[in-house]
Amino acid sequence: MKAGSWLAARAQRVRAYFNFSRRAFVLFTFCCTAVLLSWHAINLQLSERDFLEDKGQERYEVKLPTDAHRGMVTDRNGEPLAISTPVNSVAVNPSELVKHRDRWNELGKILDLSPDYLDAILLPRAQRSFFYLKRHISPDVAVTLKAAGIPGVNLIDEYRRYYPSGEVTAHILGFTNVDDRGQEGVELSFDSTLRGTKGEDLVIRDRLGRVVEHVERISDVQPGKDLALSIDRRLQYVAYRELKAAVQKHNADSGVMVVLDAETGEILAMVNAPSYNPNNRADAKRENFRNRTVTDLFEPGSTIKPFTVAAGLESGRFKPTTMIDTQGGQMRAGTVTVTDSHRAGMLSVSQVIQKSSNVGVTKIALAIEPDLFWGVLNRAGFGQSSGIDLPGETPGQLESYRDWGAADRVTLAFGYHTNITAVQLARAYGVFASGGLLRPVSVVKQSTVPEGTRVISEQTAIAVREMMKTVIEKGGTAEAAAVPGYTVAGKTGTTRRNNGSKGYEEKSYRSLFAGFLPANAPKLIGVVVIDNPQGSEYYGGLVAAPVFSTVMQEAARILNLTPDRPEDRGTVPPRFAAWTQPTNQIAAQNP
Numbered sequence: 001m002k003a004g005s006w007l008a009a010r011a012q013r014v015r016a017y018f019n020f021s022r023r024a025f026v027l028f029t030f031c032c033t034a035v036l037l038s039w040h041a042i043n044l045q046l047s048e049r050d051f052l053e054d055k056g057q058e059r060y061e062v063k064l065p066t067d068a069h070r071g072m073v074t075d076r077n078g079e080p081l082a083i084s085t086p087v088n089s090v091a092v093n094p095s096e097l098v099k100h101r102d103r104w105n106e107l108g109k110i111l112d113l114s115p116d117y118l119d120a121i122l123l124p125r126a127q128r129s130f131f132y133l134k135r136h137i138s139p140d141v142a143v144t145l146k147a148a149g150i151p152g153v154n155l156i157d158e159y160r161r162y163y164p165s166g167e168v169t170a171h172i173l174g175f176t177n178v179d180d181r182g183q184e185g186v187e188l189s190f191d192s193t194l195r196g197t198k199g200e201d202l203v204i205r206d207r208l209g210r211v212v213e214h215v216e217r218i219s220d221v222q223p224g225k226d227l228a229l230s231i232d233r234r235l236q237y238v239a240y241r242e243l244k245a246a247v248q249k250h251n252a253d254s255g256v257m258v259v260l261d262a263e264t265g266e267i268l269a270m271v272n273a274p275s276y277n278p279n280n281r282a283d284a285k286r287e288n289f290r291n292r293t294v295t296d297l298f299e300p301g302s303t304i305k306p307f308t309v310a311a312g313l314e315s316g317r318f319k320p321t322t323m324i325d326t327q328g329g330q331m332r333a334g335t336v337t338v339t340d341s342h343r344a345g346m347l348s349v350s351q352v353i354q355k356s357s358n359v360g361v362t363k364i365a366l367a368i369e370p371d372l373f374w375g376v377l378n379r380a381g382f383g384q385s386s387g388i389d390l391p392g393e394t395p396g397q398l399e400s401y402r403d404w405g406a407a408d409r410v411t412l413a414f415g416y417h418t419n420i421t422a423v424q425l426a427r428a429y430g431v432f433a434s435g436g437l438l439r440p441v442s443v444v445k446q447s448t449v450p451e452g453t454r455v456i457s458e459q460t461a462i463a464v465r466e467m468m469k470t471v472i473e474k475g476g477t478a479e480a481a482a483v484p485g486y487t488v489a490g491k492t493g494t495t496r497r498n499n500g501s502k503g504y505e506e507k508s509y510r511s512l513f514a515g516f517l518p519a520n521a522p523k524l525i526g527v528v529v530i531d532n533p534q535g536s537e538y539y540g541g542l543v544a545a546p547v548f549s550t551v552m553q554e555a556a557r558i559l560n561l562t563p564d565r566p567e568d569r570g571t572v573p574p575r576f577a578a579w580t581q582p583t584n585q586i587a588a589q590n591p
Helices: 003-047 049-060 094-111 115-125 139-148 185-189 191-195 233-249 301-315 349-355 358-367 370-379 408-413 422-433 458-472 545-559
Strands: 061-066 080-092 131-137 153-162 199-205 211-219 254-261 267-273 323-325 330-333 336-339 346-348 489-498 504-517 524-531
Touching: 080 094, 080 139, 094 115, 094 131, 094 139, 115 131, 131 139, 131 153, 139 153, 185 191, 233 254, 233 267, 233 524, 233 545, 254 422, 254 545, 267 545, 301 349, 301 358, 301 370, 301 408, 301 422, 301 458, 301 489, 301 504, 323 358, 330 358, 336 358, 336 408, 346 349, 349 358, 349 458, 358 408, 370 408, 422 458, 422 504, 422 524, 458 489, 458 504, 489 545, 504 545, 524 545
Parallel strands: none
Antiparallel strands: 061 199, 080 131, 080 153, 199 211, 254 267, 254 524, 323 346, 330 336, 489 504, 504 524
8 A cells, every 4th residue: 555545544534533523522512502401491490480480570560550530629619629630641662662763753743742852852761661751641642642553652541630710719729740749729738638549550561561461450549538628719709800900900019818707717718919820830920829818928007906906905094985196197206207197186096997097006005015915916816827728828927025126016006017918917807807716717618617716805806896897987098998788897008018128118019908797797807918009099998998899799799698787878886885984085195
C-alpha cells in the first residue's frame, strides 16, 4: 500500500470518528435538554402550580372599584339641589394603544384632542396598562367612540354631579371634583355622608384591557345618604334675584343676604353676588367661589346699636323713655369726635335707635360698665364662630374689655372696633326676635327647635324690638324696608370700608340692613350687606333696606305668614307698657 493511500484512509477514518462524536454529542445534548425541560415542566406542574396560576391570574384577573352613587342634596321641601348622573370616562391601555398609532388621529378627532397632546400624554406612559385619557364625556361622544372600536380604548362608568339651580345655590352647595369628592360648601362639609363607600368586583380582562368575564363581587357598594337642607329653593331664588339686581344697580363690588327662621335658627336662604355656575366652572373666577356670608368680615356699623341699647337697659340705668341730650349731633369723647348724620337735641333712648344717633349710643356705652357692655356682645355671638355646618367660617373679632383703649368703647358703641359675618349678625338679631335667646344656626333641616342660651332678659329684648319697629316707620332711617301688611323691626348700617394697612377709604362704603318680621311675633330674620355701592346712594336705608323689603314680601307670601300690621298705617301701637318707672333725664356730660 502506498504511503499516500494509507494516509488518505487514515484521515477518512479520523473524520468519520469526529463526525460520529459530534453527532453523538449533539444527540446527547438534545436528550439532556429534553430531559431537563421535561423535568422542569413536571416540577412546575407539581411544585409551583399555585404560584404560576396566581401569576397568570394577575395578568388577566383585575379588581375593579365600583363607584358609589353620591347622595342627593335637597331643599327642605324635597326639591333636588344636587344630583349625580351616570357618565362615561375614557380609559386607555397605553401599552396596547401605542401599537396602533395610525388610529390616533381618529381618536383625537372624537375626543377633541390634538395629535401633539396625545403624543405628549401617551408616549411617556407606553409601559402602563391603564390611564384616564378624558373624564366625563358626553353621551354622543361615548356612542361614537364605542362604535370606532379603537384597540386599547375603553369606556368606564362613572357619575357626574349636577346642580339644577346653578348659580342660585352655588355658594351654599359648593361642588365636587372629577372624582366626585366635595371641594366647597355642603359638598365638602358632608362629603363623608354623601359619598358613600365604593364596592369592588373581580373581573377578567383580555390583552386589550376589555372586561370579558365577571368573576365575583368582592365587596358591595354602599350608596351615599341623601341630605335635606334647611334652604327653601323658592326663597333662595327670590333672594338671589333681588341681591344680584341691587349689586348691578348700584355697581357694587359684591353683596350677600341671609334669611333665617327666627324660631329654629335654620337658614332658609343664603346668597352671594357675584356668583358662578357650578356645572361649568371653566371660566369662573376663583374669588367668586368663596361663600362671603361666612368668610367675609365687616364692621357692623349702626346695626350694633340695638345691642348697645340693650346693654344700657340691662344695666338698669336706662329705660326706653330715658332722655339723652345728643348736643346737636356732635360731642367729643376723649380723642374721638362723634357726630350724627341727622342732628338733634334731646332724644329718648327709643329715638336714639330710630334716628340712629351715634352721640346717643356713645353716651349709653360710656355710662355703663365695660364688662357689662362686652358681656352682651359676647353672649350674642360677636367675635365667635356661629357653628354653622359650612367650611371656611371666620370667627370674627371682639377684643376683651380689658384690652380696650380710651376710644375703643366709644367706636364700638356705633359698630366699629369689631368684625362680624353676615351669618353671625343674622344669628345675633335672633336674640331680639326670640325674646332674648341665642340659638344655633344650621343649613340642615331640623326636626326640633333647638334650645337657646339666655343673652338678655325677655323684657329687654321686647323693648329693643319695639324701638327697632320705629326705624321702619315714618321718620326712621329705613322706611324703604317696610313690607305691606306686616310690622317690621330692624336697623340700618352704613360704614366706611377699612382697607387694612391703608385705613378707612374715602367715598367707599358698606351698606347694611338687619331686621325681622312680623315684628310682633317674629318668623323671619334677614340681613343684607352691599359692599362698595357707587354713586350718591350708599346709605343702608337706601341700598340694603329695599332688598330686604322685596325679599321678605315674597317670603311672607310663599310661607303664607299671617299679616299683623294695623290697617291704619298712621296708628302706632302703645309701646314699652312693661316699663312703668318714671322717666329719667340724663344730663349732658362729656366724660
